[in-house]
Every structure is written in C-alpha cells, then in structure tokens.
Amino acid sequence: MEPNAKKDQPIAAILLARAHDPDEATRIFTEKVQQRPLFLAPSSPPPSDARAARRRAQEKKRQQRKKALKPKPLSASQRRRLGLYRVPRERQRYALFEPLHQLWLGYVREVLGHEVYSGGEGAAAKLASADFHGAGVEVVRSGCVSRVGIRGIVVKDSKFAFEIVTRDNKLKLVPKEGTVFRFEVPVSDLKPTEGEKPAEEATSKMVFEIHGEQFQFRSADRASRKFRSHFSKKL
Structure with missing residues (x-):
C-alpha cells in the first residue's frame, strides 16, 4: 500500500518528504502549494471603462491609418534632384x-x-x-x-x-x-x-x-x- 500511496502523492509532496520531517513536509506542502493564492490579470477592462477603452483603441487605429496615408516630406537632396525650385530656361x-x-x-x-x-x-x-x-x-x-x-x-x-x-x-x-x-x-x-x-x-x-x-x-x-x-x- 505504501508504494501505491506514494504514487498517488504529488511530486512536490514526495520531494518535500525527502528533505523534511513528515509533519514539516505536510505543513509546507499545504501552505506553499495547496493553499497558495493564484493572481489572475484581468483580460478586459471593468464595465465602467469599457467604452473609454474602445474609444482609445479606435482613436489609435485612426491615427495609425492617418499616419500611413500621410506622405513623407521630400528631403533637400530630393527636391534638388527633382528641380522643384529650378526656373526652366523657357520660363x-x-x-x-x-x-x-x-x-x-x-x-x-x-x-x-x-x-x-x-x-x-x-x-x-x-x-x-x-x-x-x-x-x-x-x-x-x-x-x-x-x-x-x-x-x-x-x-x-x-x-x-x-x-x-x-x-x-x-x-x-x-x-x-x-x-x-x-x-x-x-x-x-x-x-x-x-x-x-x-x-x-x-x-x-x-x-x-x-x-x-x-x-x-x-x-x-x-x-x-x-x-x-x-x-x-x-x-
């Protein structure tokens, strides 16, 4: 029965039993493993801020779209190469x-x-x-x-x-x-x-x-x- 009981125990309890006394191993396993709090990060904003979050997301997408459509200004060398400020001979x-x-x-x-x-x-x-x-x-x-x-x-x-x-x-x-x-x-x-x-x-x-x-x-x-x-x- 003892080998079977060990097989049913979690691996953490078996390792703690090797390093500590049975009572101490049971206490550590109960406090640090079984009763350990698990903190979960919220996956969505609270209901009160959901509308504001959607507005911020839409505004961010709008700014990204506007930035993508806005042409990049020409540099000085590009303006000279294109002759934008050159007066043609016929003019x-x-x-x-x-x-x-x-x-x-x-x-x-x-x-x-x-x-x-x-x-x-x-x-x-x-x-x-x-x-x-x-x-x-x-x-x-x-x-x-x-x-x-x-x-x-x-x-x-x-x-x-x-x-x-x-x-x-x-x-x-x-x-x-x-x-x-x-x-x-x-x-x-x-x-x-x-x-x-x-x-x-x-x-x-x-x-x-x-x-x-x-x-x-x-x-x-x-x-x-x-x-x-x-x-x-x-x-």
Missing part, C-alpha cells in the same frame, strides 16, 4: 514675372505702412522680415565689379543669394554677401494722415538700399526674426 522671361512684381509693390507698401515715407530704423525692421520674391532690385555695390549694374526681378530668395531675371531674359545668381541691393517703391507725394489709406496713384518713388549680409536667412526664417541695428564694417 526665364522678364515679362512673365512683371505681374509678380506689381503684386510685390503692393505687398511692400502694406508692410512698410507710413515708414515708406520716412524710412529709418522702423522701415529697416520691417524690411528685414519681408519677402523679396518679386522685388525689382539693382546691384549698386559688390565685391565683384562685374555684378554691379545687374537689374531685374527676384524670382528666388534663397539663404545666400538672389536669383534675378533681367530685362534681356537672363537668369543671374547674385550672392548676398558683400553686395548692396537697391529697390524703388512708387508712392504718392501726399503723405496720408494716421488711419488714412495712401493714395492709389503713385507720383514719386522712395529708394531703399539693403545690405545682403543682413538678409542671409531664408525668407520663411526672416519673418520670425527681430531686427537689431548694429554697426557694419563694410558701410
């Missing part, structure tokens, strides 16, 4: 950009406001954050003498250079460093009072000169920069 015509220049004149008059008549530090601060796509500029000073006199419409305002289409339908790349650009803004002779709109008919011109070194930022980055007047060694 390098001055007459094609004249409407853009007229739009820019209205834009710069709106940006300058009353400083278009007085100039000064107020106008400089506004011009420092302005966009020059469509501006009619002329190179008046440059470290390279051959660039002096280049005049046309800015078709690309990059970080370190202006791309200008001249009247003879040629595209010129003019670096900003060491170059002074001049542009003219037609204005009315009668200065409007505070709160009054300027006259639509322009009878004179205000001439501004900008130093390219102060504009060595992308046009999108200049919009958030603050103008700080400081001494320039090249003036």
